[in-house]
Amino acid sequence: xxxxxxxxxxxxxxxxxxxxxxxxxxxxxxxxxxxxxxxxxxxxxxxxxxxxxxxxxxxxxxxxxxxxxxxxxxxxxxxxxxxxxxxxxxxxxxxxxxxxxxxxxxxxxxxxxxxxxxxxxxxxxxxxxxxxxxxxxxxxxxxxxxxxxxxxxxxxxxxxxxxxxxxxxxxxxxxxxxxxxxxxxxxxxxxxxxxxxxxxxxxxxxxxxxxxxxxxxxxxxxxxxxxxxxxxxxxxxxxxxxxxxxxxxxxxxxxxxxxxxxxxxxxxxxxxxxxxxxxxxxxxxxxxxxxxxxxxxxxxxxxxxxxxxxxxxxxxxxxxxxxxxxxxxxxxxxxxxxxxxxxxxxxxxxxxxxxxxxxxxxxxxxxxxxxxxxxxxxxxxxxxxxxxxxxxxxxxxxxxxxxxxxxxxxxxxxxxxxxxxxxxxxxxxxxxxxxxxxxxxxxxxxxxxxxxxxxxxxxxxxxxxxxxxxxxxxxxxxxxxxxxxxxxxxxxxxxxxxxxxxxxxxxxxxxxxxxxxxxxxxxxxxxxxxxxxxxxxxxxxxxxxxxxxxxxxxx
Amino acid sequence: xxxxxxxxxxxxxxxxxxxxxxxxxxxxxxxxxxxxxxxxxxxxxxxxxxxxxxxxxxxxxxxxxxxxxxxxxxxxxxxxxxxxxxxxxxxxxxxxxxxxxxxxxxxxxxxxxxxxxxxxxxxxxxxxxxxxxxxxxxxxxxxxxxxxxxxxxxxxxxxxxxxxxxxxxxxxxxxxxxxx
Numbered sequence: 001x002x003x004x005x006x007x008x009x010x011x012x013x014x015x016x017x018x019x020x021x022x023x024x025x026x027x028x029x030x031x032x033x034x035x036x037x038x039x040x041x042x043x044x045x046x047x048x049x050x051x052x053x054x055x056x057x058x059x060x061x062x063x064x065x066x067x068x069x070x071x072x073x074x075x076x077x078x079x080x081x082x083x084x085x086x087x088x089x090x091x092x093x094x095x096x097x098x099x100x101x102x103x104x105x106x107x108x109x110x111x112x113x114x115x116x117x118x119x120x121x122x123x124x125x126x127x128x129x130x131x132x133x134x135x136x137x138x139x140x141x142x143x144x145x146x147x148x149x150x151x152x153x154x155x156x157x158x159x160x161x162x163x164x165x166x167x168x169x170x171x172x173x174x175x176x177x178x179x180x181x182x183x184x185x186x187x188x189x190x191x192x193x194x195x196x197x198x199x200x201x202x203x204x205x206x207x208x209x210x211x212x213x214x215x216x217x218x219x220x221x222x223x224x225x226x227x228x229x230x231x232x233x234x235x236x237x238x239x240x241x242x243x244x245x246x247x248x249x250x251x252x253x254x255x256x257x258x259x260x261x262x263x264x265x266x267x268x269x270x271x272x273x274x275x276x277x278x279x280x281x282x283x284x285x286x287x288x289x290x291x292x293x294x295x296x297x298x299x300x301x302x303x304x305x306x307x308x309x310x311x312x313x314x315x316x317x318x319x320x321x322x323x324x325x326x327x328x329x330x331x332x333x334x335x336x337x338x339x340x341x342x343x344x345x346x347x348x349x350x351x352x353x354x355x356x357x358x359x360x361x362x363x364x365x366x367x368x369x370x371x372x373x374x375x376x377x378x379x380x381x382x383x384x385x386x387x388x389x390x391x392x393x394x395x396x397x398x399x400x401x402x403x404x405x406x407x408x409x410x411x412x413x414x415x416x417x418x419x420x421x422x423x424x425x426x427x428x429x430x431x432x433x434x435x436x437x438x439x440x441x442x443x444x445x446x447x448x449x450x451x452x453x454x455x456x457x458x459x460x461x462x463x464x465x466x467x468x469x470x471x472x473x474x475x476x477x478x479x480x481x482x483x484x485x486x487x488x489x490x491x492x493x494x495x496x497x498x499x500x501x502x503x504x505x506x507x508x509x510x511x512x513x514x515x516x517x518x519x520x521x522x523x524x525x526x527x528x529x530x531x532x533x534x535x536x537x538x539x540x541x542x543x544x545x546x547x548x549x550x551x552x553x554x555x
Numbered sequence: 556x557x558x559x560x561x562x563x564x565x566x567x568x569x570x571x572x573x574x575x576x577x578x579x580x581x582x583x584x585x586x587x588x589x590x591x592x593x594x595x596x597x598x599x600x601x602x603x604x605x606x607x608x609x610x611x612x613x614x615x616x617x618x619x620x621x622x623x624x625x626x627x628x629x630x631x632x633x634x635x636x637x638x639x640x641x642x643x644x645x646x647x648x649x650x651x652x653x654x655x656x657x658x659x660x661x662x663x664x665x666x667x668x669x670x671x672x673x674x675x676x677x678x679x680x681x682x683x684x685x686x687x688x689x690x691x692x693x694x695x696x697x698x699x700x701x702x703x704x705x706x707x708x709x710x711x712x713x714x715x716x717x718x719x720x721x722x723x724x725x726x727x728x729x730x731x732x733x734x735x
Contacts (some may be wrong), residue, residue: 098734099641099648099705105735116733119701120644129654130656 006070021061021072022050024428027031030074033083033112035090037062038198040252041158047149048086049112053079084116091118092125093172095144096201103202105214109147110201111353130175138206138266139196141176146203152195160259161375164189176203188364188393191262192371197249209247213239218246223513223530224254224521225264226313229307229447230346230368231521232256232264236513236532243534245269245513255346255523261367268512275498276508276524278538290505292540296548298505302469302488303549309333309483310460311474312449313387315517315529318542319451319458322473325546331463333472336452339427340435340447347524349373349444353382354420356411356441359404363393366446369423369522370394385414408434446522451477453520474541475511477503492542506541559720561612562604563596563639564629566622567689568615569648572640573597576612578709586713587690590721608633610719613698616642616649617690619683630696637715639690639735641705646691648705657685700725704733 001016008028015024020043025032036047043063050061053073053216061072066293073079090096090109098104112118130143154174156165164187168177178187196206218237225232225248233254237246245526248265250258279295280287290298308322308330322330344352349372362370376382378397386392389404402410411434414420422435425446435441447453470484473492480489489503509515515532577583577598587593594608595601604611611633617623630636635698641647652660666674692698702711709729718725 097641097645097647097650100651110734113734117726117728117732119703119727119732120638120698121646121691125695126646126653127652367703 004068006066008072015066021064032061038151041154041369044150087116087118088122090147092121092123101202108200133184135183140205142203145201148443151198152204154199155194160192160194161371162190164376193265212246221532222528222529226450226529227263229450229522231527232260232368237533256368259368259371274496279507281505300552306469306471307465307467308471311476312452313475315519316454317517321546323458330460332460335462336455340430340443342445344442344444353422354421355384356419356420358387358424360425361392407431451519453524507539510535510539558590558592559609560594561591561610562594562608563612564625565597566615567618568642572614573713575706575709576712579713582713586716588591604632606632610635612637612639613692614639616646619685621683626696635699637700638698639702640707641703643692644701644703646689650689653688705735
């Protein structure tokens with residue numbers, strides 16, 4: 001980059017051309033107040049708070065690039081007075097009286113008010129009232145608190161790729177809208193919740209966390225989401241001194257760039273399946289409670305003629321432990337071998353410009369991968385072709401939609417594609433054969449379960465083998481039905497479902513943020529899920545039971 | 556020692572700001588020893604301040620014609636006006652009624668409330684008439700100093716009065732400046 005000389009606050013500095021004044025000031029540790037500016041988003045310059053003076057003229061520092069001979073002053077009386085006026089206008093345009101708003105304490109507008117010593121309103125306020133949109137399951141939009149910074153609009157398109165939020169009308173009449181001014185709950189919103197995370201005021205908030213305390217009353221645990229194998233970086237806000245998660249935010253520093261999907265942000269908190277609350281064993285009279293020693297005794301008796309089935313919800317440490325005790329009698333309950341191995345990573349998806357998606361709706365699952373594909377495609381920098389026999393909500397941004405049975409003929413027609421990235425989760429043998437003809441294509445396999453790759457690394461394959469005694473460890477026992485006939489079945493699982501009550505020994509496990517461990521994410525990198533909550537029920541740790549088992553055995 | 560005479564009134568507010576004023580505790584005595592003289596206030600129960608009052612403190616927003624008269628009287632009698640608390644400074648929580656017409660509000664409050672039987676809207680001439688909209692004090696008279704907060708902390712009130720007693724212009728910064 002070419003260097004140029006400019007002056008900042010009288011000090012002559014050499015700076016790279018192409019950078020903005022704000023970036024240079026940040027590098028020099030000089031403070032410029034901002035509101036609409038947010039690091040990963042393209043600067044917009046709509047709030048005007050970041051103004052500085054350049055040779056007598058006021059310019060917005062966030063979106064003005066440095067130019068030769070600039071003489072920039074950050075805090076002249078003109079700048080400070082203008083910022084105060086802008087703040088007055090921002091505070092009085094809509095209703096920004098803090099006592100009306102739960103965001104008070106977490107609000108960037110409020111912090112700016114304090115910074116500039118704003119102690120009264122100079123203009124008439126409370127003139128207009130807008131309807132609050134609470135039609136969405138998780139998100140509330142309150143236009144009364146909006147400062148029209150468009151962070152939400154930019155995050156929705158530039159980061160998350162959904163393009164749901166937009167703006168309507170001009171000037172003071174501007175409104176942030178979803179789709180064509182639909183209530184958010186009826187719009188094409190995928191509930192990724194990024195707009196909530198970036199909103200500087202209380203205009204977009206989520207229903208759960210809003211009344212559950214301010215950030216100052218929470219502690220943040222950095223973790224990885226284990227809802228799916230993408231393994232996004234998350235910031236978990238836990239209320240101090242209690243066993244309770246307030247909210248989950250995306251981590252801007254990680255591969256997912258702050259983007260999460262509905263499952264990661266809300267699914268992990270809202271989805272409450274009935275839990276198995278204590279260990280129980282079936283005898284002639286039905287179930288009765290059983291304690292730790294009882295469990296160890298039963299398993300020890302049944303170990304001899306047993307096979308163990310696991311699923312991809314287990315962490316590496318748990319898999320290693322099971323493998324150590326049961327050696328080669330451990331199988332995966334579900335298929336975990338990728339039909340075609342991946343040869344690209346998330347980074348390549350972000351850079352890719354041609355995508356073929358086969359049989360998976362990326363708005364519903366693997367949502368963050370969906371975001372990365374969608375933001376390339378809908379910004380005009382990528383092509384997307386979908387093969388799906390079911391309804392696929394990606395269809396509205398695709399070039400072509402084919403049925404899955406049209407794979408062969410469809411790919412024939414797409415000769416002009418150079419080396420598209422093919423994204424899939426399960427493929428038939430025939431589809432694999434067809435795709436293998438395309439040597440230039442890149443492949444990105446979406447593992448079926450969170451730690452499918454971890455199972456493969458430990459060489460645990462899918463195989464069905466009947467045995468007198470069956471032990472299942474995992475979250476999804478639905479595949480046990482056939483295997484378990486006429487066997488004594490021991491199930492380690494967190495959830496209480498109708499089907500597990502047919503089995504013989506039920507041992508509750510921890511779930512969600514009660515668990516801790518590592519797993520292989522979609523790119524075969526090891527990521528960590530951190531423990532945030534203490535256990536809520538009489539659950540057991542595999543480690544304790546297995547350690548006791550090996551002790552008993554060695555005697 | 557020069558005495559500084561203060562008076563205070565309480566319009567459309569909850570008295571929380573006056574509670575905060577009393578929350579200065581022994582610092583109130585310290586201020587009095589420094590020359591603060593408390594004239595007409597809801598605490599002394601005198602209604603009309605002396606003509607030579609230095610500082611008039613107003614709690615609460617302007618919601619009725621009575622409030623309007625009172626704040627105007629304060630402006631006449633006092634050299635400086637301090638708006639105390641969010642209602643006086645910003646209009647506060649009581650501006651919530653600004654989005655609904657007054658007659659609808661009175662009907663809802665006095666007649667339609669679920670627990671009310673044979674309700675009627677009070678019409679005594681002694682009562683103030685509601686203005687169409689609740690206003691912050693600075694929309695009616697000129698205000699010299701503002702102490703926002705709901706309520707403002709005793710520290711903030713002490714800081715402002717102490718600065719005035721020491722002949723300085725009070726400025727609220729840091730922890731003293733709060734909107735809630």
